[in-house]
Amino acid sequence: MSAEEGLAIRNLTVRIGERKILHGIDLDLIPGQIAGLAGESGSGKSITGLAMLGLLPKNARTDGEIHFRERNLLTLTEGELGKIRGLQVGMVFQDPTASLHPMLTIERQLTDHLRAHTGVSKRVARDRALEALRKVQVPQPETALKKYPHQFSGGQLQRIAIAIAIICEPSILIADEPTTALDVTVQAGVLRLLRQLCDELGLAVLLITHDLGVMSSLADRISVLRQGEIVEEGTRYDVLRDPQHEYTRALIDALPSHEGAWHGPESHGLNSHGPDAQTGEKEASDD
Numbered sequence: 261m262s263a264e265e266g267l268a269i270r271n272l273t274v275r276i277g278e279r280k281i282l283h284g285i286d287l288d289l290i291p292g293q294i295a296g297l298a299g300e301s302g303s304g305k306s307i308t309g310l311a312m313l314g315l316l317p318k319n320a321r322t323d324g325e326i327h328f329r330e331r332n333l334l335t336l337t338e339g340e341l342g343k344i345r346g347l348q349v350g351m352v353f354q355d356p357t358a359s360l361h362p363m364l365t366i367e368r369q370l371t372d373h374l375r376a377h378t379g380v381s382k383r384v385a386r387d388r389a390l391e392a393l394r395k396v397q398v399p400q401p402e403t404a405l406k407k408y409p410h411q412f413s414g415g416q417l418q419r420i421a422i423a424i425a426i427i428c429e430p431s432i433l434i435a436d437e438p439t440t441a442l443d444v445t446v447q448a449g450v451l452r453l454l455r456q457l458c459d460e461l462g463l464a465v466l467l468i469t470h471d472l473g474v475m476s477s478l479a480d481r482i483s484v485l486r487q488g489e490i491v492e493e494g495t496r497y498d499v500l501r502d503p504q505h506e507y508t509r510a511l512i513d514a515l516p517s518h519e520g521a522w523h524g525p526e527s528h529g530l531n532s533h534g535p536d537a538q539t540g541e542k543e544a545s546d547d
């Protein structure tokens with residue numbers, strides 16, 4: 261599969277009640293690229309992702325455009341958005357257990373999701389479920405299909421949540437703090453997986469994180485959000501090596517490994533092309 265097109269946000273404003281949460285932001289998601297959205301807690305990162313999915317609170321009002329496949333997502337009905345969500349736009353959140361049903365097998369969760377969106381037969385759905393688990397490098401996928409969520413570690417559960425997000429072959433993937441809840445030893449493996457999936461499937465990825473260390477390993481471009489405004493945008497290297505805005509500098513200074521200057525992704529145990537070059541199998545077995 262290769263995604264043909266991305267998504268473009270133009271002048272997006274979101275108000276919730278009387279409060280303006282986003283102040284006319286622009287953002288581009290490009291196939292085969294990871295667009296990072298950074299900013300401290302409350303800056304509006306998640307609201308941006310939710311706006312793209314049509315999942316804003318009922319009392320939210322929007323202005324601007326979210327262009328996707330020649331349509332403005334902000335003008336679609338709930339029914340139309342429901343068809344896009346999950347099928348053309350996949351999503352991964354911080355807590356994988358929140359998106360998985362504790363009482364259903366992994367097979368059921370993968371195949372139910374796929375069949376609800378595509379109507380493929382049970383047999384095809386099972387094959388696709390296996391293929392998705394292989395793509396996310398869950399060990400022994402045949403056995404994994406029969407298991408329940410509580411039988412997996414956090415890192416493996418996040419891989420399974422990613423499998424659900426990609427099983428319908430979306431062109432866009434929104435990953436909101438995908439490694440924040442994970443043990444630090446398995447974070448790099450999940451980040452590396454996201455990079456691989458982006459490259460191999462041609463996904464246009466929005467990576468939302470407050471963690472510039474994660475951003476430094478993964479994002480092709482970085483947008484820095486502060487109180488609902490994008491204060492800086494550029495390539496990962498430009499933004500991290502030569503930040504123009506004092507807010508970006510403050511975020512970089514807050515990095516745990518910061519010692520007066522940003523030393524590149526290597527300083528976070530990650531190489532310049534994404535998470536380090538260990539094999540997926542090793543990481544998968546480490547999870």
Ligand SMILES: Nc1ncnc2c1ncn2[C@@H]1O[C@H](COP(=O)(O)OP(=O)(O)OP(=O)(O)O)[C@@H](O)[C@H]1O
Pocket residue numbers: 276281299300301302303304305306307308317470
């Ligand atoms: N349902 C809601 N009703 C009212 N205000 C909300 C709602 N959801 C979010 N907000 C407000 O919108 C602002 C942006 O929230 P958002 O969750 O997008 O921040 P964030 O950058 O993702 O932060 P965090 O990393 O803490 O999730 C915050 O001030 C928050 O209080």
